[in-house]
Amino acid sequence: MSIEERREKSYKVFMTPLISEDVYGTEVEVTDFVLESGVGKIKKGIDATDYDYGIFFYGDISLRCKNFNGYFNDENDTRSIFTFTRDRAKVRVVYRDQTTSATDDTIIFNGLINEEATRLDIQKDEIKLRVLALDSVIRNNKVSAGAVGSGVTFKTAIETILNTPRITSVLNFSASNINPDLNLTIDVGSEFDNKPTREALNELLLASNSVMVIDDSQNMIVRSREEDTLKDVHNLHGANDFLGRENIKFINGYNTGRHRMFNSVRVNNTVSTDDDLAKEFGTRQKRVTLEFITDVTKEKQIADRLLKEFKVSKIELKIGIPTSVAKSLDIEIFDRVSVNYPLRIGAPEEGEFLPVIGQTKIGDADAPLPETFGSIAIDPNLAFKVIELNEDPRSFTTMLKLRQKGTLLNDGVFNEDTNCIVGFGVIGVCKIAGSGSESFNPSVIGAAKIGVTKVG
């Protein structure tokens, strides 16, 4: 009997201390010192709060380690691995999928220890380290006076802000990765003088209807909010999938997205409103102040673009899946997701069968319509995009926050041929979608309810 390949999944933690100013030493593995619950949830996404637009989320984690040997004390302890300073030591967390023949590490977090928030529990010999994501360097910078001039484009301004030595020492910059959705010119460049980088960046991202993400290779990417159509759609399945493809651990937070719908946008003193939607849903106005824009035409363009993005409510929900599934599918922010979450169908009675469309006649005694159970069914044709990833190392669960794609009332679906949802006919004895004298075209007679984008 051959030995079956074993597989072990785990998290590993590595640290690289500074040995002198801006010079890092050798990386060491510290996994064995980390408590079981010692790695906090690792979050990345574009939307931080409800009732607002999201731009960029700075994900930090906390790390709890056993310090019984002074390993993690500051540089004043000769036993410590931090010989120069504990502050700004690099921390790398990887998810390891180990088989008997291969090791596959996925970096899930890179950060720097923040000395200010480090706390030592002497009694328990435990230390809590606050590790800031590498993008925290953006928070600690400011825009130099005169760096952003009047008349430059949003793209140029963002490039100027990000392409500074302090930021590029930890994150990668490339002009080809800076592609704002709306690229107008700035009227008053001096508004950015000495402004914190984070604040300046947020304003430019908002004005350009863009978001910033940091990819696994630490590249800074500025892009539109559109989903990534280059990657395949990820298919997630609920408990009642007959084919047993269940890979959803939990599903909650389902909402219609009304809290993030704004059918009126005011940029400075210029307003753009969708009157029809305001009439139907009530006016929900978002006010934006952009001091670097004074031209009314540009204000209108910005308002129109933001209005287009957020005027329609889009379904949102949270789904938990095994981290192993998230890694094997390589799920990232803006990836497209299909959620197949059918209702539970009650088992037929003894001697009866479930009806089959195209086969069962309405009125067949041994194939009655079954009872269905469940608060909601989610059609796999609804198209979602990932706006947040939240990985919990303790439970090996990754939570995806999804929002339906699109900007219109009817574009939140995957467009495919023969896509239709068929109800059931109620007139006489009829075959659904059958053929012959006992059949009828439900959409013509109107007894059956059909909701389709295209019947192929």
Place this chain on the structure above:
Amino acid sequence: MPITGGQKYFDDNKARAADNVTILASSGDGSSVSAIDESTITRWRSTGSSDAVTETLTIDFPSPVTISRLFLLDFNGKEYNVKYDLAGAPTDFANVVGITTPAGPGIAETAYALDSAYYEFDSVTTSQIIISITKTQVVDDEKYLNKFICTTELGTLEGRPKIRGTEVSKNTKSTKMLSGKRLLEDSVGFYQSRIDFKTYPARLTSDIELMFRLYKRDKPFLQWLCGGKQGSDAFTFQMEPFRLQDVYRVKTDKSIKPNYTKNVFVGAVNFRMQFVEVVNPS
């Protein structure tokens, strides 16, 4: 090996729609996928059939599979045969052993009367299996099949460990309502069991080795508690999960705690195996 009724364990089912296996039925094709899905409440069912009509189910694998065991679970066939594709020709399995003696050649029955069937045969590698059903156990009934499984065997227990803690759950959630009455909500549910190897003869090394291999195994496997036992000789009443049709996809979920009786290493062994029905998400 004759089917002795010892608990049987098999590799995971190779005929699963979730693994891109396809199936085509000569009639009732709209429900044919039910024969290779994971649900116990869906069935393939023919339409307009009778004992004068032979219905076929053709199962195609995306790549060749090696099998030596197959099940037809919750099935009403009386006269039927099962063949595999060999170089484009439907071919009989060799050296077939069944719960009852098949009429032959290969897997072929003329008067089958049980609600599920199981066959062992010489290992074959094939990309297609064809099931042909002519007569049903109730004359002229529509043919139906809940599940088709084909696989290889991991082992059969020679001994008789104690089967405890079997649970067939509907995963019911109970909520107390305003009236004080309860609202019960079921979901798909699960099966689990506990097998106690208590003071187990150490000479039954194949059983012990099998259990430890299953414990360390990463992939799901199939468990068949009755091992082919059926009828009044074996059961006064054969209840779930001990029926012929109760084949579960399981893994072990608890630690194994082996020890020797009275700490005598040449004596009997003691350990417990806990099996739980699983999904295998990808």
